[in-house]
Amino acid sequence: MPLPHPYNPATDLLKDRVLLITGASRGIGRSAALAYARYGATCVLLGRQVTDLETLYDEILAAGSPEPAIYPLDLQGASAHDYDEMAVRLEDELGRLDGVLLNAAQISTLGPVEHADPEEFARVLHINVTSSFLLLRALLPALKAQRDAAVILTTSGAGRRGRAYWGAYAISKFATEGLMQVLADECADGPVRVNCLNPGPVRTRMRATAYPAEDPVNLATADSIMSTYLYLMGPDSAAVRGETLDAQPPRS
Numbered sequence: 001m002p003l004p005h006p007y008n009p010a011t012d013l014l015k016d017r018v019l020l021i022t023g024a025s026r027g028i029g030r031s032a033a034l035a036y037a038r039y040g041a042t043c044v045l046l047g048r049q050v051t052d053l054e055t056l057y058d059e060i061l062a063a064g065s066p067e068p069a070i071y072p073l074d075l076q077g078a079s080a081h082d083y084d085e086m087a088v089r090l091e092d093e094l095g096r097l098d099g100v101l102l103n104a105a106q107i108s109t110l111g112p113v114e115h116a117d118p119e120e121f122a123r124v125l126h127i128n129v130t131s132s133f134l135l136l137r138a139l140l141p142a143l144k145a146q147r148d149a150a151v152i153l154t155t156s157g158a159g160r161r162g163r164a165y166w167g168a169y170a171i172s173k174f175a176t177e178g179l180m181q182v183l184a185d186e187c188a189d190g191p192v193r194v195n196c197l198n199p200g201p202v203r204t205r206m207r208a209t210a211y212p213a214e215d216p217v218n219l220a221t222a223d224s225i226m227s228t229y230l231y232l233m234g235p236d237s238a239a240v241r242g243e244t245l246d247a248q249p250p251r252s
Helices: 027-038 050-062 080-095 118-144 167-186 205-210 223-233
Strands: 019-022 044-048 069-072 099-102 151-152 192-198 244-246
Touching: 019 027, 019 080, 019 118, 027 099, 044 050, 044 080, 050 069, 050 080, 069 080, 080 118, 080 244, 099 118, 099 223, 099 244, 118 151, 118 167, 118 192, 151 167, 151 223, 167 192, 192 223, 223 244
Parallel strands: 019 044, 019 099, 044 069, 099 151, 151 192, 192 244
Antiparallel strands: none
16 A cells, blocks of 8 residues: 655644653654654654663753653563553653654565574574564553554565565564554544554665665665654554555556
């Protein structure tokens, strides 16, 4: 499903909203946090690179946007209790939660299934899928307490049609689409809308890992694809539920 074009969000699109962004320290998560803050949101910056999160925090403040919050967390090692504790802390310190962008992910070594490392497979599935499940399980009560809340899960073209050698990463994105569809159906009659977003080819470190010979100059920057991220997080997409949107048009 494509984004309505052109999309010109109101300057106060996300005013007074509290949004949690995973993988906020760099790449798409960082750009999303800056964009959300610029349109009025108080952003909770979740990641494991504290120094990068602190740099982002300073940049958001310098831009005159609402003061964000930093929440260091390693998704690989976090337990269900850690997510439950996070939900309590967010409620105590910020009083509400209006949206979640699940952006953090790890790519697997490309290669045939028969040569895959079982430990890497389990790690990628945990970071890309299980952590999303645990986080949403903990935060859904806070989201449901709002009149209008949004959840965006990050998908990929590799999660729509199986591709040889994409292993755990592709499987995790198929599972992400399934998690979105199940949760969207469960929330169909409530205030929480749940969708998937495929960023497409973007100039990020993960992309460079998967395509080391690719010239990044030919790729979109993370900042250039933020319209769809804003659309899905704001009230203009109130009727969009259980969909997978593309942040970029298909490549010819």
